[in-house]
Amino acid sequence: MDSLVTAAARSLAMGDPLGALNRVALREDPAALALRGIAMAQLGDLPRARELLRRGARAFGAREPVARARCLVAQAEIALVSRDLAEPMRTLGTARAVLAEHGDRANAAHAGYLEARCLLLIGRLDEAGRVLDSIDADALPPVSRPGPWLVAAGIAMRRIEAGPARAALDRAVQAARRIAVPALVAEVERAVQAFEAPAARLHVRGEERLLLLGDVEAVLASGMLVVNACRNLVRAGDKVVPLGSRPVLFALVRALAQAWPGDVSREELLAQAFRAREADESHRGRLRVEIGRLRAELGPLAELHATERGFLLQPRGGATVGLLLPPHEEEHAALLALLADGEAWSSSALALALGVSARTVQRALEALAAAGKADCFGRGRACRWTARQVPGFPTSLLLPAALPVG
Known part of the structure; x- marks a missing residue:
């Protein structure tokens, strides 16, 4: 590697993309193409960056697998920022394996962090956690070290684990403050704000209150029968009944939970579940069928009793019924x-x-x-x-x- 390429790489590591371009802007060799691509990415011209990195990877070819893998990691990071999530999932694992095999610990760790971040975005939390645990965090450059802690916090928040989420965010804050890069500090602060914002509303016996993530965790651990309208499931302790693919059943149980400890009229259930303004005998017949299906689904958690005007939700063991709602309800x-x-x-x-x-x-x-x-x-x-x-x-x-x- 010649002195200009080395100096350009050092400029990029220090966050000076213009300084790097001053050294390699007119060069077309593979290393210069890759550095120009990274510089353009730092400047925000992602389409141009993607094209330069693609040319660099093609020019390196199979004879220089480490350099090619680094280009692939940089392309995957651009795709991740662009929220084109299929591409990182195709390339990061292979590139990470090549880098680790050839002893490039820093870039292998960075590839692992990007893979974990992509898995987090699509909700594959267990896989994201396993990839994160396999990362050699000490090998990451300082500017990348808050990233794994943000991923760990994101995993914990989606699992509704407030303690681990807070601990991971604290570590991310410390790492970002040591580096003092404004954009990174702002990203960490946004994550802290999301953690500290209300996570849900709890409706019990006609009253509602806002809950932080730690409060949601406490409610779920309390033994209350929780109808979760954020994730379309019913939960009591460790027992979970997912209804995300059964929208009619969830609409029925939501209406029953909202009215608890009272019952809900058949007309109201028809309006909630089937949007039927004027019910006829066919609607009532379908309601009986769907109530039977809901009764079978909720068997381990609750019973459904017919009343004179409609139906009543009765949790097993005398538990309280709570309806968990988003802080702000919006369509989509x-x-x-x-x-x-x-x-x-x-x-x-x-x-x-x-x-x-x-x-x-x-x-x-x-x-x-x-x-x-x-x-x-x-x-x-x-x-x-x-x-x-x-x-x-x-x-x-x-x-x-x-x-x-x-």
Whole structure:
């Protein structure tokens, strides 16, 4: 490596992309292409950065696997920032293995951090945790060290573990303050604000109160029968009944939980679950069928009793019933929670994160755009979406997460 390339690399490590470009801007050799790509990424020109890194990786070829793997990691980081989540998942694992095999501990650790961050974004928390545990954090350059702690905090927040989340955020704050890079400090501060914001509302016996993440954790551990409208499940202690794929059943149990300890009339249940303004005998027959299905689903947790006017939810063991709601209820709330991170998302990445079809996401984005809550720019595969308005802070309970196993 010649002196100009070495000096340019040193400038990039110090956060001086213009200084790096002054040294290699007119060069077309593989190392210069890669450094120019990283410099353009730091300056925010991601399309140009992506093209330069692609050319650099192609020029290095199979004869220089370490340099090529570094280019792939840089491309994956750009894709991650651009919220094009499929590409990092294809390349990071292979690039990380090559770097580790050839003794490049720093870049291998950085690739592992990026992989864990991508897995966190799409809600694969167990896999993200395993990758994070395998990272050699001491090998990371100082500017990257807050990152793994932010990922660890994100995992804990989505698992509703307030203590580990706070501890990880404290470590991230300490690391960011030591480095004193304004953009990094701001990113950590946003994560702390999200942790300290209300995570949910709890509705019990007609009264509501806001809960922080630690309060939600305490409610879930209390033995209360919780109908969780953030994740569409019913939970009592360690027993969980997921109803995310059964929207009619969840609408019924939500209405029953909201009215508890009272009952709910058949007409109101029909309106909530089937949006039936005028019920006929076919609607009542379907309600009986769906109540039977709900009774079977909730068998380990609660009973459903018919009353003179409707139905009553009765938890087993005399537990209290609580309805857990987002702090601000919005249509397409989970989509807004993802967009609220301030990055520009592709519709395919949103579909991957939420586990739904691309067409479902596209319809929801069009509805949000019509309501003035989301904006898009670019065309075709380059189209990206951002949130225009987000009510308060998006709760981590709305972000993708694996369901707890009962």
